[in-house]
Amino acid sequence: MDDGFLARAVRANHELFLLTSDRMAATFAELDITSSTASLLLEIDPEQEPPTMKALAGRLYCNAPNLTFLIDQLVARGMVERVRATKDRRQRAAVLTGKGEHTRATLMDVALAISPLRHLTTEERTAVASILEGALTRAKASSTEGDPLTTVDSTR
Amino acid sequence: MDDGFLARAVRANHELFLLTSDRMAATFAELDITSSTASLLLEIDPEQEPPTMKALAGRLYCNAPNLTFLIDQLVARGMVERVRATKDRRQRAAVLTGKGEHTRATLMDVALAISPLRHLTTEERTAVASILEGALTRAKASSTEGDPLTTVDSTR
């Protein structure tokens, strides 16, 4: 039964996230943001087309009111601006300011510098990145089609 | 220039956590717990010696007041009981009730059932589990001894 490895992988991923967040705490405070707003900031890639509120909520797996609240934090700090979409005027997109870009870059630098994953060899990094990305891709693909039931099985 | 893989690994870990939390949401509601209290419940292994409050706070990377709040949630739901440690009467340990054990077991079942990692092959699960555990072990070892500075070492 290889469920043991699955359980260990799930648990390790969970702890890795907790430890990483903990190590980022001081940086968040210095940059005058919080864990949640930092996650949002990282989702706004200045190289890409400015994402809409809906797209950002999807990436953070949160709902619309929460996203409005989080974006407000970044707007209040001068890191993001809301712009109306030209084609569909219901939509608003998030655009990084210069300060927003700079803060985001610092966040990424620090995240790489403190991540426990920095101890891995190049081969290990490659393996982890590709395996996890593959799992995510397949998970998102299979959740959009078929298999609607995810009920709690009490067979225990 | 293998920082690309490191960044991808860090990002995949982050998204995996968000997606997993999102997929657990319905189960949390059914079990009358929240994401945070579920994480705490999972840290109390009925096979092990009942952990102290301090030990649990360490495992969740949170502070003492927060842990008191979280344990109160589980106590109020009849899933955990506080007991005084006999040797050091300042300490309190968390002991699972029958309901706590059952809820915890259900949580673990569902977590394995919905995790994107379940799509991985046995070899991939093994690789991810051992690599991430190794990174965590080294990260925690190097943060407790020596090297008080968390400076960015660019020698890589």
Added chain:
DNA sequence: TGCAATCCTTCGATATTCGAACTAAAATTT
């Protein structure tokens, strides 16, 4: 014994997350 350190809790302040209800702008129906 007296003092400092440790473990935990309480309290107040701030942050986060959500559902319900709302506005504005499309898309669809009739």
Added chain:
DNA sequence: AAATTTTAGTTCGAATATCGAAGGATTGCA
């Protein structure tokens, strides 16, 4: 084309989470 429905986003109020400061109890130490 007017009416209806759907969609994108916001506002508001409630429940939860997290933290720092301060306090009580117990232990360790001089």
